[in-house]
Amino acid sequence: MDLNDSPEQAAYREQVRSWLEANKAAAPPVRSTRAGAEDSEYLAARRAWQGKLAEGGLAGTTWPAELGGQGKGPIEQVIVNQELARAQVPGILDVIGLGMLGPCLIAHGTDAQKQRHLGPMLHGDEVWCQLFSEPAAGSDLAAVQTRAVVQDDGSFALNGQKVWTTNAQFASFGLLLARTNPDVPKHKGMTMFIVDMSAPGVTVRGLRQISGEAEFNEVFFDDARVPAENVVGGVDNGWATALTVLMFERLTIGLGSQGFGYDAARFARAIGSDPVARKDKAVRKAIGEIGTDLLALRFASYRGLSALSQGQIPGPESGLAKVTTVNAAIAAGDLIADVLGPDALDEDESEWAYMISFLPGLKSAGGTEQILRNTIGERVLGLPPEPRLDKGIPFSELRTKETVA
Amino acid sequence: MDLSLTDEQEFLREAARGTLSRFKVIEAARAALDDGLGELPDLWPAAREAGWPGLLISEARGGAGLGVFDAMLVAEETGRVLAPVPFLGLLPATALLDAAGYDGLEAIAAGEVRPVWIPTRPPGDLEMNWTVDGPGAARPAAPVIEGDGDSVRVTGRAAYVPDAPGADLLVVVGVDGTVAAVEADADGVTIEQVVRYDVTRAVAHVSLKDAPGRLLSVSSDAAADGWYVAQALIAAEAVGTVQTTLEMSVQYAKERFTFGRAIGSYQAIKHELTEVLRRLENARSLLFYAGWARDSGPDEWPLAASAARSAAGGALDFASRSNINVHGGIGATWEHDAPLYFRRAQLTRRLAGGHGDATDRVAERLLAA
Numbered sequence: 001m002d003l004n005d006s007p008e009q010a011a012y013r014e015q016v017r018s019w020l021e022a023n024k025a026a027a028p029p030v031r032s033t034r035a036g037a038e039d040s041e042y043l044a045a046r047r048a049w050q051g052k053l054a055e056g057g058l059a060g061t062t063w064p065a066e067l068g069g070q071g072k073g074p075i076e077q078v079i080v081n082q083e084l085a086r087a088q089v090p091g092i093l094d095v096i097g098l099g100m101l102g103p104c105l106i107a108h109g110t111d112a113q114k115q116r117h118l119g120p121m122l123h124g125d126e127v128w129c130q131l132f133s134e135p136a137a138g139s140d141l142a143a144v145q146t147r148a149v150v151q152d153d154g155s156f157a158l159n160g161q162k163v164w165t166t167n168a169q170f171a172s173f174g175l176l177l178a179r180t181n182p183d184v185p186k187h188k189g190m191t192m193f194i195v196d197m198s199a200p201g202v203t204v205r206g207l208r209q210i211s212g213e214a215e216f217n218e219v220f221f222d223d224a225r226v227p228a229e230n231v232v233g234g235v236d237n238g239w240a241t242a243l244t245v246l247m248f249e250r251l252t253i254g255l256g257s258q259g260f261g262y263d264a265a266r267f268a269r270a271i272g273s274d275p276v277a278r279k280d281k282a283v284r285k286a287i288g289e290i291g292t293d294l295l296a297l298r299f300a301s302y303r304g305l306s307a308l309s310q311g312q313i314p315g316p317e318s319g320l321a322k323v324t325t326v327n328a329a330i331a332a333g334d335l336i337a338d339v340l341g342p343d344a345l346d347e348d349e350s351e352w353a354y355m356i357s358f359l360p361g362l363k364s365a366g367g368t369e370q371i372l373r374n375t376i377g378e379r380v381l382g383l384p385p386e387p388r389l390d391k392g393i394p395f396s397e398l399r400t401k402e403t404v405a
Numbered sequence: 406m407d408l409s410l411t412d413e414q415e416f417l418r419e420a421a422r423g424t425l426s427r428f429k430v431i432e433a434a435r436a437a438l439d440d441g442l443g444e445l446p447d448l449w450p451a452a453r454e455a456g457w458p459g460l461l462i463s464e465a466r467g468g469a470g471l472g473v474f475d476a477m478l479v480a481e482e483t484g485r486v487l488a489p490v491p492f493l494g495l496l497p498a499t500a501l502l503d504a505a506g507y508d509g510l511e512a513i514a515a516g517e518v519r520p521v522w523i524p525t526r527p528p529g530d531l532e533m534n535w536t537v538d539g540p541g542a543a544r545p546a547a548p549v550i551e552g553d554g555d556s557v558r559v560t561g562r563a564a565y566v567p568d569a570p571g572a573d574l575l576v577v578v579g580v581d582g583t584v585a586a587v588e589a590d591a592d593g594v595t596i597e598q599v600v601r602y603d604v605t606r607a608v609a610h611v612s613l614k615d616a617p618g619r620l621l622s623v624s625s626d627a628a629a630d631g632w633y634v635a636q637a638l639i640a641a642e643a644v645g646t647v648q649t650t651l652e653m654s655v656q657y658a659k660e661r662f663t664f665g666r667a668i669g670s671y672q673a674i675k676h677e678l679t680e681v682l683r684r685l686e687n688a689r690s691l692l693f694y695a696g697w698a699r700d701s702g703p704d705e706w707p708l709a710a711s712a713a714r715s716a717a718g719g720a721l722d723f724a725s726r727s728n729i730n731v732h733g734g735i736g737a738t739w740e741h742d743a744p745l746y747f748r749r750a751q752l753t754r755r756l757a758g759g760h761g762d763a764t765d766r767v768a769e770r771l772l773a774a
Contacts, residue, residue: 002407268771278772288768292712296687299694306408320683377675384670
């Protein structure tokens with residue numbers, strides 16, 4: 001069992017580390033919350049920093065070299081992430097673009113699309129957003145209702161609404177999944193588009209969460225026009241294209257960019273400062289269990305990295321780590337607030353108030369805990385799927401049924 | 406980063422699986438449940454043949470000189486089939502005897518003499534002495550070891566000592582962290598086998614009254630190491646047992662139909678089994694942590710071994726109950742094997758300090774950091 005780098009990995013790590021040593025003075029600070037999303041000055045600094053990372057070869061690590069990337073593997077991406085964390089500087093701003101949407105364009109895009117978009121995306125000049133989820137299509141993504149109707153000139157007219165769209169308020173482009181043919185079963189009639197976020201008919205509205213911050217957006221489309229050359233991966237082939245994005249999403253999460261700072265030692269410190277609490281058996285039991293879960297995650301991630309080193313790609317079971325993380329952090333927030341009392345909820349003074357507000361939503365992010373458990377039960381344990389009422393039924397009829405029900 | 410098993414480790418595990426597959430332990434355990442007396446197969450000759458008594462004994466003294474992680478790989482296999490191999494008593498004892506340079510190690514490595522370790526808990530935050538398991542929830546002080554030079558007298562009592570029945574040599578940690586070896590047939594030693602809730606595990610109350618023994622020259626750190634070796638082994642065994650119950654449950658959930666569907670298609674069942682998998686994978690990750698820490702991160706070893714025990718114990722608890730739930734009523738009867746795993750979980754949870762002590766040690770280490 002070896003937790004160390006191979007000689008090649010060590011050399012790469014050294015290269016990344018010395019670059020960061022030489023350049024980290026130019027980095028903006030790391031923000032503990034995502035409040036930066038509403039601070040345009042901070043965003044400009046983060047974009048510039050992403051450009052610098054790209055010049056230094058620390059962005060697009062896994063992109064092919066001929067498209068501006070470094071042509072390296074996922075393990076090198078992990079090394080970059082670890083070194084960024086070690087240097088206490090932020091990473092790239094556009095994790096969604098570089099981690100998920102860019103790789104989808106690389107896999108399915110036309111040469112013209114790649115030429116036009118990948119460079120500005122890599123350097124942070126144009127940030128991207130992912131226009132997938134809708135009010136009635138989350139875990140069941142293939143239920144999207146946003147319509148794209150082809151016009152006489154070959155362009156498409158978009159109508160509908162997206163939600164949970166990170167970075168939409170400052171994104172230049174979005175990758176959008178829309179329904180082009182409602183008269184076939186739901187997985188078949190969808191198409192992926194590149195959407196110019198500044199086009200007429202595109203409206204972005206912040207979606208305020210429990211914490212009071214608007215980290216996500218709603219995006220509305222009222223007859224917004226998309227040219228035919230912006231179709232990615234073929235008309236009515238959107239589901240296959242979306243699956244590519246979702247695969248890269250899993251990989252991005254599996255490589256664990258910089259985590260959420262949910263750390264056993266940090267939680268324990270919050271309680272350990274209270275001499276009564278640290279001798280309280282109920283408190284000790286709770287922190288012991290939370291700590292055990294979080295310690296397990298550390299070695300679960302090493303197991304994942306070890307598998308990656310051997311060329312295996314993280315499977316759906318990495319979703320279990322997310323379930324453990326979120327629930328352990330929720331339990332920790334409750335425990336810390338029980339020990340500290342209402343002080344823990346002081347949004348100006350307490351480092352815990354934001355976490356406590358943020359976690360209930362995180363439970364559903366990237367697929368609800370329930371849908372993750374379904375997927376893992378079926379794909380990993382091999383349990384039979386739940387009978388479905390939407391198989392083989394044209395989407396338009398399905399909608400009618402749902403409305404009647 | 407490479408956590409994959411070495412070829413030698415793969416071989417060790419495969420060989421263990423092969424050895425154990427020659428015995429029908431589950432069938433024998435059911436028979437033993439039925440008449441309350443039935444004998445389990447004697448796995449000791451096979452264990453000797455496989456070299457397991459010497460796993461943790463250095464090569465110069467006739468052992469295999471392997472690490473605790475290697476022993477855990479074997480323990481996982483014994484846990485899979487509930488094999489009554491006396492690892493919990495044996496391996497911590499051999500680790501201590503090897504650390505002390507005990508001069509009977511060759512016979513022990515060869516399996517001619519079987520030692521047993523008395524589970525003695527290193528001081529914690531809430532209990533500042535070395536303690537042992539007592540009846541009920543009591544945690545009496547560890548035995549007192551007195552004397553001049555190498556010859557000592559040992560007095561004390563420990564309840565529910567795993568693998569004590571039939572052992573030849575007791576390895577006892579005293580209340581002050583000193584360690585002594587006492588022949589099991591020495592004057593003043595009583596080993597009283599107790600009713601086995603889990604027929605696949607032999608346990609006894611051990612009593613020592615002014616029993617003559619030999620002082621072992623080990624530090625109290627080495628004495629504490631025995632405790633954590635035991636915790637890591639219990640964790641590894643439990644992971645193996647959980648793996649088996651999960652396989653049983655999944656198989657049944659695919660085959661059993663209600664209301665026209667396999668029960669595994671219902672989310673209630675699917676999510677419960679996914680929870681077993683989640684706990685299993687977490688526990689397995691902590692086995693790696695414990696194995697790594699024993700070799701390469703000694704400061705983290707008490708934390709890692711305790712966390713592994715806590716997670717694996719929780720997993721076993723959950724899995725053994727969920728196995729019964731998934732099987733429905735039949736799973737709660739002697740018609741089925743599920744009760745054997747449930748009994749294993751129930752007794753194990755309370756041995757060697759119990760899960761609760763392990764969880765508390767995780768808290769202690771984290772709070773002290």
